[in-house]
Every structure is written in structure tokens, then in C-alpha cells.
Amino acid sequence: MIPTISTIPIQHLASGDRLDIQVYKFVGTQPGKKVYFQSNLHGAEIVGNAVIHQFIEFLMALDETHLFGEIWLVPVCNPLSTNQRTHFFSTGRYNIYDGKDWNRIFWDYEKEEEELEEFANTQLELEIDEIRKNYLERILLKFQKHLEKIQSPSSVPFSERYRYCLQSLCLDANYVIDLHSSSNQAIDYLYCFQSRENSAKAFLLDYGILMNEYDGDAFDEAFFKPWLALEKKLAELGKPIQFDIDSWTLELGSGMQMNPDSVKKSIFRIKNYLARKSVLKIRGFPLESTDVHLVNFTSKSNIKKYYAPTGGMIQSRVQLGSSIKSGERLYQLLSFNKNGELPTLMDVCSEGDGLVFDVSTNHAVNQGEYVLSVM
Known part of the structure; x- marks a missing residue:
């Protein structure tokens, strides 16, 4: 045709x-x-x-x-x-x-x-x-x-x-x-x-x-x-x-x-x-x-979107397409400060079971910026 x-x-x-x-x-x-x-x-x-x-x-x-x-x-x-x-x-x-x-x-x-x-x-x-x-x-x-x-x-x-x-x-x-x-x-x-x-x-x-x-x-x-x-x-x-x-x-x-x-x-x-x-x-x-x-x-x-609770660098994030359980760690947030203190690592865990279907491209986030979504 x-x-x-x-x-x-x-x-x-x-x-x-x-x-x-x-x-x-x-x-x-x-x-x-x-x-x-x-x-x-x-x-x-x-x-x-x-x-x-x-x-x-x-x-x-x-x-x-x-x-x-x-x-x-x-x-x-x-x-x-x-x-x-x-x-x-x-x-x-x-x-x-x-x-x-x-x-x-x-x-x-x-x-x-x-x-x-x-x-x-x-x-x-x-x-x-x-x-x-x-x-x-x-x-x-x-x-x-x-x-x-x-x-x-x-x-x-x-x-x-x-x-x-x-x-x-x-x-x-x-x-x-x-x-x-x-x-x-x-x-x-x-x-x-x-x-x-x-x-x-x-x-x-x-x-x-x-x-x-x-x-x-x-x-x-x-x-x-x-x-x-x-x-x-x-x-x-x-x-x-x-x-x-x-x-x-x-x-x-x-x-x-x-x-x-x-x-x-x-x-x-x-x-x-x-x-x-x-x-x-x-x-x-x-x-x-x-x-x-x-x-x-x-x-x-029922889609759950996760936003950064504080500014920092995303590391150790679960892979795209992963099935996760409630309480399982989704990612770590490496957070720096200007208070004369050492950097901190924060674990961010899932609020429920689901599948990680969308993740941010940028691994650097300001507080409140998008990190990933779970269905």
C-alpha cells in the first residue's frame, strides 16, 4: 500500500x-x-x-x-x-x-x-x-x-x-x-x-x-x-x-x-x-x-510515588522492574551538610508491596524531588 x-x-x-x-x-x-x-x-x-x-x-x-x-x-x-x-x-x-x-x-x-x-x-x-x-x-x-x-x-x-x-x-x-x-x-x-x-x-x-x-x-x-x-x-x-x-x-x-x-x-x-x-x-x-x-x-x-525526604545523592537503588515487599529498602540517600559533620546515609524503604516501574534519571536530588514509582 x-x-x-x-x-x-x-x-x-x-x-x-x-x-x-x-x-x-x-x-x-x-x-x-x-x-x-x-x-x-x-x-x-x-x-x-x-x-x-x-x-x-x-x-x-x-x-x-x-x-x-x-x-x-x-x-x-x-x-x-x-x-x-x-x-x-x-x-x-x-x-x-x-x-x-x-x-x-x-x-x-x-x-x-x-x-x-x-x-x-x-x-x-x-x-x-x-x-x-x-x-x-x-x-x-x-x-x-x-x-x-x-x-x-x-x-x-x-x-x-x-x-x-x-x-x-x-x-x-x-x-x-x-x-x-x-x-x-x-x-x-x-x-x-x-x-x-x-x-x-x-x-x-x-x-x-x-x-x-x-x-x-x-x-x-x-x-x-x-x-x-x-x-x-x-x-x-x-x-x-x-x-x-x-x-x-x-x-x-x-x-x-x-x-x-x-x-x-x-x-x-x-x-x-x-x-x-x-x-x-x-x-x-x-x-x-x-x-x-x-x-x-x-x-x-494506588500508584505510589517516592520523593526525596532530604537533598543528596541516590545510591544502592533497587533495579527498575524489581518486585519489592513492604519495608524493603528502595534506595539509600547520601546526604551532605555544611554543619561540620560527616555525610550521612539514609535508607528509604517501601511503604507497601509492588513493582518498581519508573525511576528518575538523575541520581542527584534536592529535597522533594522525584525518585521512583511503585505499582
Whole structure:
């Protein structure tokens, strides 16, 4: 297959230069569902770009009759964050103009839907595909007003213009996959919404964080929360259904790295997921073991982050991916002083059982700075 390639301008700079994103669209000969991928929303989280590149190569070698529907891919979806540097280090988690996290700016229709119960009542006698079509029309109609504001004389801040560019590409998708990594060092895992645990098995990951609370306005949340809200309301009215719609954040290892193992495994996992969803028809997929694959889920509210109780240097830290028991030492903190006293070593121990899934890159910490996370 040969993709259709679209270049979309996102910002015109004072220097006269222009920042763009590029969309690769693969369309099969068979009708089906729409899949949307993006990567590198945060500047240091580059591994998803390698995943998308290799997936583009895979699709180009695939016969178009084996794709049911269409797949849209957007690598380097945030050039502003990708190009942000401090010395040798990629930063790019926050917009330096307004201080906002790039993944906390997105428009959530659920927050503006004031007549959900009234709408749901009008859909009780309809089939699920018709309900999806009707609800999507409401979302898109409301979303269109944002473009009107962007084009008005007063316009909008850049973050609103940028989010419009990305969300305009995916609001009508069935499946959204946002490729991230830790900004530090981490294992591979995913974020999963409640009620989609069974779908998560198809990614063949061992660990997942179950979304029972929300930071607010993240890309995966903004796409999926309206559909979850409608499912919940319909269930309350006696019509329990589940739309064929998913939203995922895949966390693929460490920041500022393109780990070949994470890339290779991610390609395999995504193929398995899309074959399980009948988007791809490819030999060997989905694996027969998919439906019995065990994902170890931890509720987001149960994630424990550890911060330095005092300033110093981290040493003797447990390895990333280690299972730990309550009371077990997580790390030692070598602390210096200016009181004419010898340096001290402080043991920091775990407050509970779990798995160390994310650790800081810097082994020097000021008091209150992040050290590691346990799920």
C-alpha cells in the first residue's frame, strides 16, 4: 500500500518559519474502522516515532486487501516539544510559553454536554451503530465551533489552536493509540480505562494502570470520556451497551531513547491488537493466547510515588522492574551538610508491596524531588 501524505501547518513563527505535522493515511480496499496513532507529544518521549516509522514500512509492504478500514499515523506530533532542549537534554513536557503540560490541554466534550440524559432517552430503541453515528454528530458539531473561534479576529492561544489540529484528525476514529514513554526510565506498560480490560489483553503487555481517576484533559481521556459517559447513562436507562471504541496510552520504556527491544515488541503488540479488532488480516495474528493473556492492573489511585525526604545523592537503588515487599529498602540517600559533620546515609524503604516501574534519571536530588514509582 502507498499512503496518502498530508502536511498540516500548526504554527507560523515570528522568524517567518513554519512548524508542520505530517499525516500518513493508509486506506484498505475493504470497509472497516478507523485507527489513529500519534507519537512524541512530550519532547523527550521519542520512541513512538521509531514505532510509527516501522509500522509505516510494514503497511507499505502489506496488500491493501488485508486492511479493513483505514489507519492514520502522525509521528513527531509536537515539533515544539520535540525540539526543546536544555544543554544535552530533551525537555518538552511543558509549554514554555504558558507552563501547561502538553498532554493536559485537550478539549473534552463530556464537560460541555448538558443534555446527555435527554439525548440518551431518544436513543433507547436504536441499534448501537446508529447511536454512535448520532452521538458523533453532536460531538463534531460542538467541535466545529472551536474552528470558528480560531478564525475570528480575536483568535485563541496557541495551545487551543494546536489541540484543534490534533483532535480534528481523530474524533471520528474507533481506536486511538497515543505512544509515550517515561521522561525518566521505565518499563513498558499501558493506561487502560475501566470496562476495557479485556481489550487491553490484545497488546500482550504484562502491566497496566487502570484509570479510575483522571488528571484532566489528557489526549486519551478527551477522546474517550464522552463515550464512557454515554455508555454509563444508557446503562442507567436500561440499555447496557459497549461501543467499539478504545483509547490507549502505551508507555514504551525510557525517555530520550529508542530502545530497539521496546520498538520491536510494540510493533508485534500493535499488530496483534489490530488483528484482534479485525482491522488487519495477517498471518499468525491474533495469537491464540490473546484472550487468556494476563495483564497485571494497578489502579491509578494506588500508584505510589517516592520523593526525596532530604537533598543528596541516590545510591544502592533497587533495579527498575524489581518486585519489592513492604519495608524493603528502595534506595539509600547520601546526604551532605555544611554543619561540620560527616555525610550521612539514609535508607528509604517501601511503604507497601509492588513493582518498581519508573525511576528518575538523575541520581542527584534536592529535597522533594522525584525518585521512583511503585505499582
